[in-house]
Amino acid sequence: MNTGSIRFRLTVWYAGLLAALLALFGASMYFGLASYLEWSLKDSLVKQAQQIAVSHLADVGMTGEDYVVGEIEEHYAPQINSRFVRVTRGDGSVMYVSGTPEDGSFDPTGLPVPPTAPVEASIREVHPPRGDGELLLYTMPFVARDSSRFVIETGAPYDPVESVLRGLLLTLGLGMPVVVVLSIGGGYFVMRRALVPVDDLTQSAERITSRNLNERLPVVKTGDxxxxxxxxxxxxxxxxxxxxxxxxxxxxxxxxxxxxxxxxxxxxxxxxxxxxxxxxxxxxxxxxxxxxxxxxxxxxxxxxxxxxxxAGEARMERTRLDLAELTATTVEQLRLLAEDKNIELFCQTPESIEIEGDRARLKQVIVNLIDNAVKYTPPGGKVEVRVTRENDNAALEVRDFGIGIPSEALSHIFERFYRVDKARSRAIGGTGLGLAIVKSICGAHGGKVEVESVESEGSRFRIRLPLAAEKTGSGVNSRTEDDTRPAV
Ligand SMILES: Nc1ncnc2c1ncn2[C@@H]1O[C@H](COP(=O)(O)OP(=O)(O)OP(=O)(O)O)[C@@H](O)[C@H]1O
Ligand SMILES: [Mg+2]
The missing domain is CATH 1.10.287.130 (Signal transduction histidine kinase, dimerisation/phosphotransfer (DHp) domain)
Known part of the structure; x- marks a missing residue:
């Protein structure tokens, strides 16, 4: 994976930011909920104690203790509601204490009796000696109307709060990574789709060369x-x-x-x-x-x-012509040139091969190639010219057994004015433009030119041109040319 890519960097930034925000949100939710639950539990214990005091215990002198106990049992049913209620008299004796709650969330037996005169109301967490639940205990001193002193205690197990918080922690712990992973996947996918037009642009831009500058890139209509x-x-x-x-x-x-x-x-x-x-x-x-x-x-x-x-201004007369016949005629016209240098010129054109193109220009290609073969072969050598059919192409091959081309020069010989050995080439009249013309003409005909060469063994130039479409009747164009000047 390319870690420097815009897609990777944006996804990482986005996922990192999302994870940090989620963690912040989760933490604030956890602590907010924890303090709210604790506050509401304390609040309910305080209210309960105050209610017991004001509504039932204030007039204990008149109603009697049994009545107060009955009221507490009836109104608060501590065993059923998992609450702890204890009322202790000023002398330390217990007037009322609730029993073990039905769900067994804590066991109140053995909870130490509070000191007889607590100075002020307090709330604290206590561990009952038996059982393992933690209890939040509110202790409140109270003086009844008849001046008798009491201590009221109300308590509730801490467990439900803890289990709600544990559940929240679990949900956040499992949910957050899933959300982050999903958003990374989604972000990566969205980025990929968003960058598709950039890929298209790149591909189109790569297709444009100096030869097809009239083409244009697709305009991405995104307004951005x-x-x-x-x-x-x-x-x-x-x-x-x-x-x-x-x-x-x-x-x-x-x-x-x-x-x-x-x-x-x-x-x-x-x-x-x-x-x-x-x-x-x-x-x-x-x-x-x-x-x-x-x-x-x-x-x-x-x-x-x-x-x-x-410039695309050359007048190209595209006609149907027989490459085999054109080659054979041209070779005959060049035979004198070869004989002057005592070079044998073989020509093999077994079948008629029809292509579409400009006869004069294709003749120039053949002339330039044979001219080179003769020019760069010492006297007494031989040059072979062959025309064959290859799948959907016509192939022209000019092969010599002359001085050959050094491998480092092979990629340059089609460049304008390039000559391997400038001094020698100039001496025999070379300008370095012949092969550039060959390449341009082949390109204009939708063809290709290739070269293989070994220094001091010889060279083989091959040209491939697309065959003409199936014959439609006009027949072979048989215009003849007598311009056999090389390289022009
Ligand atoms: N058949 C060949 N054998 C050896 N070298 C060759 C052959 N054909 C081309 N070359 C090398 O490639 C160079 C370029 O060839 P090109 O035909 O473009 O130019 P030229 O023959 O020097 O000049 P021009 O063809 O313009 O008269 C030549 O100078 C020569 O060094
Ligand atoms: Mg030449």
């Missing part, structure tokens, strides 16, 4: 911080979207703008190179300037392709 958060995140995504679009359009516009002056420059240089009165040195210099200009033009063309694909 969560709604504000989702709206704020959405407006941030919108700002990012605008910034990205701006940058992409800028790159596309910049490369487009560079094209014309470069074409003019190339034309001028070509014309200059034709001048008959040029000396050898100048002709060489112009030649190398022309080479650099052509390199620059190639980079600009590649950048334009990538930035247009990025």
């Amino acid at each position: 911080e969560l709604e504000r958060l989702s709206i704020a995140l959405n407006s941030m995504v919108a700002r990012l979207d605008a910034a990205f679009t701006h940058i992409r359009r800028f790159s596309a516009d910049a490369s487009h703008e560079l094209r014309t002056p470069l074409t003019v420059l190339r034309g001028e240089l070509e014309e200059l190179a034709q001048q008959p009165m040029l000396n050898e040195e100048s002709r060489e210099r112009i030649g190398s300037a022309l080479e650099e200009t052509e390199r620059l033009a190639k980079i600009v063309e590649s950048l334009l392709v990538i930035s247009r694909l990025d």
Whole structure:
């Protein structure tokens, strides 16, 4: 369990606070009830003694003791009500004492007779010598109208009060943990439900990348911080979207703008190179300037392709086409390139495999991959090109037995301008944009590109593209291209 999580911390706080409040409430209830019960028991003993004194004993001189005893028995029935009543005469002799109560809650026999002249009324707890009940005893001196002195004692067992308190303690002791546990469970559940929208937001936010910035997060309609958060995140995504679009359009516009002056420059240089009165040195210099200009033009063309694909502005003609046939034709057109380097180019395309896509762009993918295979294989080597069907995909594989790619470079080769060996790659005309274009085009077709390579053994590039849906009649598009320039 994550103890730092907001859910855990809130639940702990809430349960702790609840437990503390319940404990406080339980304690005050316990002590409040205890003092109330004790007070009401004392009060009833005091009232009883006063009643005996005023109503029956005051006129004992006139009514006689037997009458008083009868009245007490009749009015208070101490044995039945579990009360203790004793009236002691001024000389210490007992005039009346109640017997053992019927429920046997205490045994009054042997309770010491009070001193003959207690100074004032008192209440105290006593343990009767027999039995185990505790007795609350009120002792009150009284002088009758005929000046005879008495001591009235009224008592009641303390047990009922204690058993009520014990019952309360038990209820609180058992009930409180149950309430706390239930509220922890409930709190955790409620927190979980309350945080579901946050999880949804997180998942949606994780799905948004620079490629789908037009998507938005679900707005949580709760009217609280969560709604504000989702709206704020959405407006941030919108700002990012605008910034990205701006940058992409800028790159596309910049490369487009560079094209014309470069074409003019190339034309001028070509014309200059034709001048008959040029000396050898100048002709060489112009030649190398022309080479650099052509390199620059190639980079600009590649950048334009990538930035247009990025901006989603590239014109993609989606037609049904046969990848096997396209590959075979392209390989034939590139055979010369391979033969120049004395490299054998094998091609295996056994069946017709139909996919949907832009023929010119897919051709560019094949050209770029074969161009790399030939470029990075020493003379005398071989390159194999294969097209196969794999479940719902068409697979194109270009395999060479050349210099290979070091493992630490494998994750970078699809990045723009990345070249493993810059000096060598530059010497053979590489700009580091060919594979970036391959990846962009594959992505735009809903496909994937993978690479496996072992240094100085060779590389294998695999492309997977989704097969075309079942044929609806239009047939295979058989437009041919003769633009076989690599990497553009
Ligand atoms: N078949 C391969 N064998 C060995 N290394 C390769 C192979 N294909 C690509 N690479 C390495 O990956 C780098 C990037 O390839 P990429 O095609 O993007 O650029 P490039 O070939 O250098 O230039 P461009 O294709 O733009 O003319 C290359 O510079 C090279 O180092
Ligand atoms: Mg290349």
